[in-house]
Amino acid sequence: TSAASPTLDPTPDLADSTLVRAARRQPVPHTPVWFMRQAGRSLPEYREVRKDVAMLTSCRTPELVTEITLQPVRRHGVDAAIFFSDIVVPLQAVGVDVDIVAGTGPVIAEPIRTRADLDRLPELTPEHVPDITESVRLLTAELGGTPLIGFAGAPFTLASYLVEGGPSKNHERTKALMHGDPQLWSDLCARLAQISGAFLRVQAQAGASAVQLFDSWAGHLSRADYLRHVEPHSRSVLEGVADLGIPRIHFGVGTGELLPAMADAGADVIGVDYRVSLTDAVERTGGRYAVQGNLDPALLFAPWSALEARVREIVEEGRNAPGHIFNLGHGVLPDTDPTVLTRVVELVHEISAR
Numbered sequence: 001t002s003a004a005s006p007t008l009d010p011t012p013d014l015a016d017s018t019l020v021r022a023a024r025r026q027p028v029p030h031t032p033v034w035f036m037r038q039a040g041r042s043l044p045e046y047r048e049v050r051k052d053v054a055m056l057t058s059c060r061t062p063e064l065v066t067e068i069t070l071q072p073v074r075r076h077g078v079d080a081a082i083f084f085s086d087i088v089v090p091l092q093a094v095g096v097d098v099d100i101v102a103g104t105g106p107v108i109a110e111p112i113r114t115r116a117d118l119d120r121l122p123e124l125t126p127e128h129v130p131d132i133t134e135s136v137r138l139l140t141a142e143l144g145g146t147p148l149i150g151f152a153g154a155p156f157t158l159a160s161y162l163v164e165g166g167p168s169k170n171h172e173r174t175k176a177l178m179h180g181d182p183q184l185w186s187d188l189c190a191r192l193a194q195i196s197g198a199f200l201r202v203q204a205q206a207g208a209s210a211v212q213l214f215d216s217w218a219g220h221l222s223r224a225d226y227l228r229h230v231e232p233h234s235r236s237v238l239e240g241v242a243d244l245g246i247p248r249i250h251f252g253v254g255t256g257e258l259l260p261a262m263a264d265a266g267a268d269v270i271g272v273d274y275r276v277s278l279t280d281a282v283e284r285t286g287g288r289y290a291v292q293g294n295l296d297p298a299l300l301f302a303p304w305s306a307l308e309a310r311v312r313e314i315v316e317e318g319r320n321a322p323g324h325i326f327n328l329g330h331g332v333l334p335d336t337d338p339t340v341l342t343r344v345v346e347l348v349h350e351i352s353a354r
């Protein structure tokens with residue numbers, strides 16, 4: 001990136017990518033599109049590569065991370081890659097005994113419920129994750145002009161797995177800790193904020209062009225509980241990476257009531273699930289943020305005419321947003337026909353071209 005040999009320098013300026021421009025609320029030639037969980041079980045080439053490899057092993061093997069991350073970029077022509085990893089990878093890296101069980105999700109051998117448990121959870125340093133640095137470097141070299149989105153789990157969503165010991169429907173132990181021992185809760189979330197922030201920083205410093213903070217389960221909280229017990233910690237993650245100068249996306253599911261708080265926590269882009277229209281999301285966040293979303297992943301199973309109509313509506317709503325990144329409201333479902341995803345990318349590009 002020197003001015004001396006511009007013709008010899010193939011490094012594209014990712015600040016000019018549609019993803020980064022839309023996130024910064026700058027004009028774009030077409031609406032950028034990517035899909036949460038675009039890498040994964042909907043792709044036969046993914047199932048092939050993962051056949052004999054455990055999920056977390058694949059996440060810690062740079063050649064596999066690179067291949068799996070690139071698969072949906074090659075196949076669908078999406079405008080961004082999302083780093084193939086999982087929100088529990090940084091926890092495993094600092095020594096938490098965690099496994100990702102097929103059909104279940106992350107399972108924690110020794111849940112964190114006491115002060116002594118928390119004392120055994122170290123902070124994350126770059127030395128814990130040299131493989132992540134290597135994966136991001138390999139990837140960004142391969143990706144060329146396509147930006148890479150790094151990500152981490154937000155403190156509440158990570159805490160839920162750690163406290164419950166695995167996936168949870170009601171988050172009862174998590175909420176019991178939050179309300180029963182607010183000081184321990186706050187200290188746990190502060191530690192998780194450090195881990196998430198450091199994990200994002202490693203990815204950004206190795207070449208990621210944007211970061212997304214996944215607070216997938218925040219929608220299970222009241223606004224009051226979110227503001228008091230969760231937002232300060234998510235804010236600390238997002239504000240802690242502000243100096244990197246790359247866009248920050250903040251996403252959760254069922255967060256209609258929380259959108260203003262989640263946006264103001266330090267995001268450039270607010271993720272919107274399908275329960276709230278983009279128009280309402282823009283209004284609720286004061287027209288100050290770009291929006292990302294919000295096709296219902298189940299609609300990918302509907303007849304094309306119905307799906308096409310809905311995609312057109314979302315793109316139209318996005319035109320009136322300060323910036324719009326087309327995505328689903330949540331991750332691609334495993335049984336999705338991947339050819340439909342490719343068609344959606346083509347349609348979004350075609351109808352949004354300006």
Ligand code: 1CP
Binds near residue numbers: 037038082088214331
């Ligand atoms: O064997 C497999 O294929 C396991 C399925 C799988 C995959 C493909 C899991 C287990 N994680 C992942 C990858 C993953 N996880 C990605 C990158 C892939 C991409 O987007 O293309 C990302 C961004 C995540 C992040 C993640 N993991 C979140 C936040 C995003 C979201 O979906 O809300 C969460 C909540 C997890 C936990 C997790 N990991 C895996 C599962 C099945 C779950 C959810 C379990 C539950 O319901 O609580």
